[in-house]
Amino acid sequence: MSKGIIRYILLGLCLIIILQALTQPALAETTVLKKGMSGKAVESLQDNLRSLGFFNHECTGYFGDITQEAVIFFQKYNCLSADGIAGKETLSLISKFIEENTVMVLKKGMSGEKVLNLQKDLRTLRLFNQEPTGYFGSVTHESVVKFQKNHNLTPDGYVQPATYIKLQRVIKETVKKTKIVIDPGHGGVDPGTQKNGVVEKEVNLDISKKLQALMNSGNYDTVLTRKNDVSLDSLSNNGDTRERRDLSARVNIISENKPELFVSIHVNSNPWNPDLSGSIVYYNDKIPKSKALAVSIQNALNNIPGYAGIRAKNSIRTENFYILRNSSIPGILVETAFITNKQENKLLKQKDFREKISKAIMEGIDEHVASNN
Ligand SMILES: [Zn+2]
Numbered sequence: 001m002s003k004g005i006i007r008y009i010l011l012g013l014c015l016i017i018i019l020q021a022l023t024q025p026a027l028a029e030t031t032v033l034k035k036g037m038s039g040k041a042v043e044s045l046q047d048n049l050r051s052l053g054f055f056n057h058e059c060t061g062y063f064g065d066i067t068q069e070a071v072i073f074f075q076k077y078n079c080l081s082a083d084g085i086a087g088k089e090t091l092s093l094i095s096k097f098i099e100e101n102t103v104m105v106l107k108k109g110m111s112g113e114k115v116l117n118l119q120k121d122l123r124t125l126r127l128f129n130q131e132p133t134g135y136f137g138s139v140t141h142e143s144v145v146k147f148q149k150n151h152n153l154t155p156d157g158y159v160q161p162a163t164y165i166k167l168q169r170v171i172k173e174t175v176k177k178t179k180i181v182i183d184p185g186h187g188g189v190d191p192g193t194q195k196n197g198v199v200e201k202e203v204n205l206d207i208s209k210k211l212q213a214l215m216n217s218g219n220y221d222t223v224l225t226r227k228n229d230v231s232l233d234s235l236s237n238n239g240d241t242r243e244r245r246d247l248s249a250r251v252n253i254i255s256e257n258k259p260e261l262f263v264s265i266h267v268n269s270n271p272w273n274p275d276l277s278g279s280i281v282y283y284n285d286k287i288p289k290s291k292a293l294a295v296s297i298q299n300a301l302n303n304i305p306g307y308a309g310i311r312a313k314n315s316i317r318t319e320n321f322y323i324l325r326n327s328s329i330p331g332i333l334v335e336t337a338f339i340t341n342k343q344e345n346k347l348l349k350q351k352d353f354r355e356k357i358s359k360a361i362m363e364g365i366d367e368h369v370a371s372n373n
Pocket residue numbers: 185186192193200266267
């Protein structure tokens with residue numbers, strides 16, 4: 001082909017690309033894109049993730065494993081709940097970055113939560129051997145350069161998506177996954193506590209599933225004691241009452257799976273004192289690691305931002321609950337909020353609140369696991 005023809009072809013291609021960019025529909029704010037979906041909106045998501053550096057494949061319009069992973073990396077990088085589902089928050093942040101032509105980079109001189117998480121990741125790989133501060137100084141710079149050199153990346157100390165994605169992959173490949181059992185309390189014939197349309201067994205299952213999604217996108221293997229609205233008493237012969245057999249089955253699932261730790265999720269109730277609010281984490285003081293775990297999770301739950309004056313900050317407590325008393329594995333039982341408190345009853349109905357509870361429990365577990373390694 002002559003140079004002239006090639007020039008025309010290139011010009012044509014450029015025009016097509018520009019026209020496509022101009023006519024691309026903006027993502028509707030209410031759309032939720034997740035694994036298994038396909039269509040124009042997914043293609044547009046892939047295209048945007050590619051522009052931002054989080055997606056290095058062909059934009060097929062199909063939301064499969066690769067797209068899910070790209071969404072998870074984008075969410076993690078930006079300190080969002082990394083559930084791999086592109087919901088309102090994720091999509092609007094992507095749109096904002098695209099509109100503002102934001103360059104995705106963490107570098108020397110910056111500070112904040114993103115830097116803090118980066119330092120934690122570097123610490124996981126033993127490339128950063130001090131307390132994460134959230135400030136990107138010389139030490140962080142040097143450890144990023146070291147990581148980049150180890151993995152044939154340009155050793156500039158800039159954490160752009162390419163370096164970040166490599167970092168996440170290396171962590172995934174090299175760090176042993178921590179196994180966790182998540183126990184959504186009650187289920188089936190046993191609704192747990194209920195008030196004003198809030199049913200404990202449903203809240204417990206929802207929070208547990210959200211927690212599982214978050215943990216599976218991190219360095220954890222998770223097992224749920226129940227995935228549906230069922231009671232577990234038919235799984236055990238141990239106990240005189242249905243309730244005992246149900247609890248005994250949960251203890252069996254925990255011990256059979258040999259996890260590092262377990263968390264049992266519940267909702268609190270105190271009809272005599274509707275002023276009581278906040279989360280309370282219970283543990284068995286005969287198992288030393290359980291107390292440390294309880295402290296981390298309680299701390300994270302007490303510090304969920306935005307609930308000052310609504311949710312009390314409580315302390316951890318010891319309690320003789322069946323599941324704590326009969327498990328030899330470190331674990332806690334968390335009463336996430338009071339169904340009997342007017343404001344918390346409303347909160348328990350909100351997806352956003354349940355998500356924040358899950359995220360806080362995950363952060364508490366993360367902190368505990370990191371300080372034990
Ligand atoms: Zn309960």
